Amino acid sequence: MKKILDLITEEMEKAFGKAGYDGKYGRVTVSNRPDLCEYQCNGAMAAAKEYHKAPIMIASDVVEALADTEVLAEAQAVSPGFINLKISSSFLSGYLNDMHKEERLGYEKVKEPETIMIDYGGPNVAKPLHVGHLRSAIIGESVKRIARFAGHKVIGDVHLGDWGLQMGLIIMELKERKPDLPYFDPDFQDAYPKEAPFTIAELEEIYPAASARSKEDTAYKDAAMKATFELQQGHRGYQALLKHILNVSVSDLKRNYANLNVDFDLWKGESDAQPYIPDMVRKMKDEGYAYESDGALVVDIKEETDTKEVPPCMILKSDGASLYTTTDLATLVERMKLYHPRRIVYVVDKRQEMHFVQVFRCAKKCGLVEADTDLKFLGFGTMNGKDGKAFKTREGGVMRLEYLLSDINEEMLKKIRESRPMSDEEAGEIAKVVGLSAVKYGDLSNQASKDYIFDIERFTSSEGNTGPYILYTIVRIKSILKKYEEQAGAVLEAPILAEENESGRALMRELARFNAVMENAYEELAPHKICAYIYDLANAFNKFYHETSILGTEDEHVKKSRIQLLVLTRRVLETCIGLLGFEAPERM
């Protein structure tokens, strides 16, 4: 369906043309002065320059030319040259009826779907998720859903940190603790055991222990580096151990991400890109892009428009080892080969922007991706505590994600108990669902690129611009609809009729914005635009609800229409929170 603003704009364009002006001035926006009008067109003021005419005269001409439109109920030229518009209520209700008939609520799929990869999550194996992983997961998941809803083929890749010294450290520590394991026996020829020789809990303890020791014990660190090297060279026992580490870690990670309602299509990691490195490096050398500098292999990526020094992109260290950049470049090679995406979005801490600028430039310059492959860095800011500094535990450490979530659930449970009596089991379930909305909405309602303050008290409150407030509104609608079903037997199809009071009109105008908001949220990869929209919509609904008796409506047609309006509002809200990555309970 066309966007409602475009439909009104078309009317204005025609009117500008009819009055003898260029139609391009006809653009209509939602009014920023709701006390004066519903929609507005400011084109007359821009046109004044071209036609050397007072803006108010142009505006008056246009309004006159508008006389016979069915779209608008009122149009008024106001000094200095605003054109104030009021939409026709039958046109508006007609628009909503069309929208209600469509499964996608009038949001059209893109005409040419593209393959888009979203790189988000980025956890490290053998390490628990901590609060630093939260934003990437939440934002990435939402962006993935938004892009998919736009009609694209979207692939979410968790891109595990499963390569490098950390692996060598784990292997060394394991060797110290359990030297008799067959993985360390060079003469062992049989198949290795299927069972991992450790649990996730042990693994999570082993890594920090090994990491701490390597900082003091250089011989130990050297051994770990050797183990890393041997692993990378294909050491049979170590490879088998890596598989165990991956399996144990990934199943734990999946459980954790499932709690966040986050899921990935691909569970690939840095290690998967390693086989692509040798050929890639050779190609870069052969084609003359890579050269030696201070013993390291680098590629120049300066551009004329740079306002500062951009250091060359390092491909191999002076000792010949690969590094972060190498892996990311090789991952691009792998992705192009296996999935051939048109676009890749990296949802990563914004502090890594420089690194990705280097990777993107290098990949383009060396032809690892095509010239029109869109590599997009979606950087997010830091999650801070109430003091405005990086979020920490009371002891000053990094907080595990599980603990953060259980804190939220506890707070939510407390609030639920205060409000409504229900069984422990139900309260617990609802706390989980509502708690997740609190965390996700709290994060997504801010612009991703900015730092934000994580405030449990504020996020879990159902007052104000919060997840629980949105859910409350949905639950309230569900409750009314349920009551209606009890009375009338079922919610039957019926046309939505025009509402003449202001709160009803306002609600309908909000609903009509849906497809425009979705399109904009996708174009800008901006979940916070959806949050702002549903907050406005929820407010508009609650206002309408308070001013209008719904179940008590005398006229049966009007009553049915209002029920449909509720159904539509619920559909829009639920579609939106689905794109944000959470859902509403039946009651709360």
Add this chain to the structure above:
RNA sequence: GCACCUGUAGCUCAGCUGGAUAGAGCACGGGCCUCCGACGCCCGGUGUCGCAAGUUCGAAUCUUGUCAGGUGCACCA
């Protein structure tokens, strides 16, 4: 040192492809449940839009300078 990002009400944040009186929420004060969920709704005050110039009929929005805070600047990831 160089570069990038941020600076809007007491607090947390929108608005930033220039448009009318700069908006929400929280907090604070007052009102509204014999009636569909009061976790709601209504009413009320709060601003040198960091500062200073410039462009423009018009600037929170664009340009330049400046101040403050944050972040990043090749052999970690």
